[in-house]
Amino acid sequence: MTTAIASPSRKFFDAHLEAIAAGKIDEMVDRDYAEDAVITTFFNGFPDRPAPFTIKGRQEIKKFFHKYMSVIGNIDVKTLDFTETETSIFFQATFTSNLGLATVGDAWYMQNGKIAHHFGFWV
Structure with missing residues (x-):
C-alpha cells in the first residue's frame, strides 16, 4: 500500500487546523x-x-478567531473535501460544534506563502 505525500498546500492547511484545535489562534x-x-x-x-462582514489586518483577524472559537467551541470534522491551485486553497467540510452540525466552505487566496484573502461560507 502506498501513502500519498501531502502537498505543501495540504500541509499548510493541516497545520492551520491543528493550531486552531490547540487554541493557538x-x-x-x-x-x-x-x-x-x-x-x-x-x-x-x-x-x-450580522453576516456577511469583512475583517482586515492580523489584529482584527485574531479578534475574530478568538470570538469565533468562543461561540463554536470544539470542531469535530465529519467530512472534508480539499483542493488547491497554484495560488489558492479551497475546502468544504461538515463538522459539529456548540452550534450543531455545520457545513462550511472556504477559499484562501495565497501570496508569498500566506493567506492574503480568506472567503468563508457557513450554512
Missing part, C-alpha cells in the same frame, strides 16, 4: 495570514454582527 494568524490579510465571511453566529 495568535500563533496561527501570525504564521498563516499576511499582515494586511482580509477575511470576508458569512458566519452568522455573532448576534451583534
Whole structure:
C-alpha cells in the first residue's frame, strides 16, 4: 500500500487546523495570514454582527478567531473535501460544534506563502 505525500498546500492547511484545535489562534494568524490579510465571511453566529462582514489586518483577524472559537467551541470534522491551485486553497467540510452540525466552505487566496484573502461560507 502506498501513502500519498501531502502537498505543501495540504500541509499548510493541516497545520492551520491543528493550531486552531490547540487554541493557538495568535500563533496561527501570525504564521498563516499576511499582515494586511482580509477575511470576508458569512458566519452568522455573532448576534451583534450580522453576516456577511469583512475583517482586515492580523489584529482584527485574531479578534475574530478568538470570538469565533468562543461561540463554536470544539470542531469535530465529519467530512472534508480539499483542493488547491497554484495560488489558492479551497475546502468544504461538515463538522459539529456548540452550534450543531455545520457545513462550511472556504477559499484562501495565497501570496508569498500566506493567506492574503480568506472567503468563508457557513450554512
